[in-house]
Amino acid sequence: CLGPRLKYSSCLYERAEDSLAQAEERMLALTCARARLADGQRILELGCGWGSLTLWVAERYPHAHITGVSHSRTQREHILAEAARRGLRNVDIITCDMNEFAAGNALYDRVVSVEMFEHMKNWPRLLWRISRWLKPDGMFFAHVFVHAKFAYHFEARDASDWMSRYFFTGGMMPAHDLFSQFQEDLRLMETWKVNGTHYARTAEHWLQNMDAHRAEIMPLFAETYGAHEAEKWWVYWRVFYLACAELWKFRDGEEWHVSHYVFQNKPTA
Numbered sequence: 001c002l003g004p005r006l007k008y009s010s011c012l013y014e015r016a017e018d019s020l021a022q023a024e025e026r027m028l029a030l031t032c033a034r035a036r037l038a039d040g041q042r043i044l045e046l047g048c049g050w051g052s053l054t055l056w057v058a059e060r061y062p063h064a065h066i067t068g069v070s071h072s073r074t075q076r077e078h079i080l081a082e083a084a085r086r087g088l089r090n091v092d093i094i095t096c097d098m099n100e101f102a103a104g105n106a107l108y109d110r111v112v113s114v115e116m117f118e119h120m121k122n123w124p125r126l127l128w129r130i131s132r133w134l135k136p137d138g139m140f141f142a143h144v145f146v147h148a149k150f151a152y153h154f155e156a157r158d159a160s161d162w163m164s165r166y167f168f169t170g171g172m173m174p175a176h177d178l179f180s181q182f183q184e185d186l187r188l189m190e191t192w193k194v195n196g197t198h199y200a201r202t203a204e205h206w207l208q209n210m211d212a213h214r215a216e217i218m219p220l221f222a223e224t225y226g227a228h229e230a231e232k233w234w235v236y237w238r239v240f241y242l243a244c245a246e247l248w249k250f251r252d253g254e255e256w257h258v259s260h261y262v263f264q265n266k267p268t269a
Contacts, residue, residue: 001206001213001241006050009115010145010199010258020205023198028056031114034192034260035141039063041109044133046098047116051079051091058088067092067108069101098126103133110134114143118171124182131185131265140186140263144174145199147256151175167240179261186263194260196253200245207241 002008003020011023012030031053037043039061048054048068058066068091070076076093083091094101098120111130120126130140151174156165164171180188210217214234221230247256 001210001217002050003205003209005052005056007052008049009052009143010194011202011205012194013198013201020202020209023202023205024052027198028053031112031141031143031260032057032060034190034262035110035112036139036262037061037064037110037112041065042107043067044103044106044108044111045069046101046111046113046130047119048075048079048093049114050075051082051093053112053114054079054091054093055082055086055088058083058091059086062088062090065090065092067094067106069094069096069098071095071097106133107135107138108133109138111138111140113141115145117142117144118174121170121172123178124184127182127263128185134265136265136267138265139189140265142179142261142263144179144259144261145256146174146176146178146259148176148254151178163240163243166236173256176257176259179259179263183263185266187266188261189264190262192260194258196248196250196255196257198248198253199256199258200248200253203241203245203248207238207245210237210241 003024005024005028007024010027011020012027013023014026037057040063043057043064043066045054045066045068048070051068054066054068057064068079070093073095076095079091079093111134117123134140151172154164154168154171156169218230218234221233225233250256
């Protein structure tokens with residue numbers, strides 16, 4: 001379903017005719033610019049997924065060193081295999097739950113996170129930990145999807161809460177200004193909004209890819225969910241992409257959207 005970079009997060013469309021591949025590249029470039037990434041830095045990515053950002057950074061900044069953290073063993077194997085295939089020797093991947101991750105004695109110039117904080121609950125504690133992983137002048141960049149005003153949990157309390165039950169159990173929809181409430185250890189320097197229509201087009205492209213690759217996907221669904229459940233989950237995933245696209249398009253992309261934040265580490269006593 002994803003584009004060639006396997007970016008499982010919002011992409012950026014500058015033109016009506018942009019492809020998913022182009023939109024992936026544009027959001028990755030914007031992320032690096034806003035995070036102030038540069039060659040020679042030590043960079044930590046929290047929740048690196050399939051390595052879209054980690055591998056993109058490793059290619060463009062050959063003298064930087066990127067450590068990615070993912071809770072998935074298979075994601076780690078994929079990223080390291082891709083790094084080897086591309087001749088990249090500046091990538092390390094750690095398999096760990098972010099609630100338990102510890103950086104040891106390592107200090108980083110930059111910490112970045114793309115659509116991971118929505119899966120975390122104790123933001124003040126995590127931001128405190130990030131401040132300890134950063135050098136004194138280090139910066140933290142976050143990309144999260146948000147509601148314009150309200151933060152709320154995804155908790156499957158009954159059968160009607162479809163999204164919580166099947167796709168986002170335990171997650172959270174942050175509010176745009178939620179990060180600004182937690183500045184004890186990191187100082188919020190700058191904030192940007194990315195209109196939700198970009199995420200809507202991303203979800204629509206994922207849906208188009210899914211429909212185009214049904215013959216390849218259905219055996220995977222049968223293996224994952226069981227042969228008798230595969231068709232049901234095919235429908236569930238289509239509804240998921242459709243629902244997300246409509247969510248992001250609502251009120252011309254101003255109700256739910258993506259927000260970017262960059263923080264400066266605070267000097268400690």
